[in-house]
Amino acid sequence: MIETLPLFHRISGQPVVVLGAGEAAEAKRRLVQRAGGLVIDDLQEGIDKGARLAFIAHDSDSAAEADAIRARCAGLLVNATDRPALCDFTVPSILDRSPVLVAIGTGGASAGLAKQLRLRLEQLLPQSLGPLATALGKARAALRTRFPDAGARRRALDAALGAGGALDVLTEVAPGRVEHWLGEKADPDPTGAVEIVLRSDDPEDLTLREARLMGSADIVAFEPGVPRKVLERARADASRVAVAPGQIPAGEGLVVLLRGPERRG
Structure with missing residues (x-):
């Protein structure tokens, strides 16, 4: 289980409250400006302008707590420098x-x-990751035309972007290959059921192939005894189905069946 939910917050052109003096406050101002936000140095002004985030970097504990409470009561999410107990989010x-x-x-x-x-x-991670993302974004319509089924489209991208794939994310030349890849003959779409017998309850014992299959599966079926921390390695939007020992699940797309270590051999 994760303790916080990572999110990317768009603040370009939006007011963001930054309170305090000194290097900590200046660092937060630079961060907000880097993301295109409009820095507001007065809490009430920020509230009046509809700010949704507040960075508080006071030296005084009492001042930080007072402004954090006031900002939170006005509906703002708060980050208080070096005061985790006052934070709604961290940077x-x-x-x-x-x-x-x-x-x-x-x-x-x-x-x-x-x-x-x-x-x-x-x-x-190479600098080419940015251009690769841009190229894939521009090719979104062509991708949908080439792979109309969402599951097939996802699996094709997984194969292309993976290690040794046509668009391997760690190669500098990947951005220039997107158009050519879309024009190539597609490999057979991997579907059907694939069985994984766990060696232990530790997800780190999954092989690279097994981790890749779990990351690509449309359905993850699991027998009793498969630990939650292993299931968490699957895609968040993959269907999860509990099955009885020995049962073969039915489903469209790629189905991964997880068997507990006690069934090995």
Whole structure:
């Protein structure tokens, strides 16, 4: 289970309250401006202008608490610097490959850890991710024409964008291949039931192929004993169906059947 729900909030052209002085407050102002938001330094003015977010970076605990309560009572979501108990949301460390954004959060536990993870990912993820996303966005209509069925379209993209695929996300040349890929003859659409017998209750023991199948499945069927933390590795919008031991589920598209480790062998 995750403790917070990651969201991307569009604030371009919108008022955002930022209160406080010093470097912490200035960092929040820069962040808001970077996303196109309009910084408002007065809480009441922000409330009057319909602000939905408030960043509070006072040195004083009492001042921070008072403004956080006032802002929340007015319907604003609050982030209070270095005061997790006052926060409705936290600010992640952001890896920018616009329009692709990777946000790394630790629930307020350690900004330093989030930063170091971002720096590692910076070395792995190419600048071409942004152009690839733009190219795929422009090809949306062509994608729907080529793959009218949503499940088939998703599986085709999974195969193309995966490691070694025609549009492998870690290759610099992927953006220029989108049009050519759409014109290629499609591989057979993977459908039917695929069985995965778990080696343990630890989702880290899934092989890369098994993790890929769970990420692509339209239906995830599971026998008794399959732990929730393994099921959470499936797509959030995939159907989940509990089945009796030995039962083969029916369904359209790609069906993954999970059997518990006690059935192995």
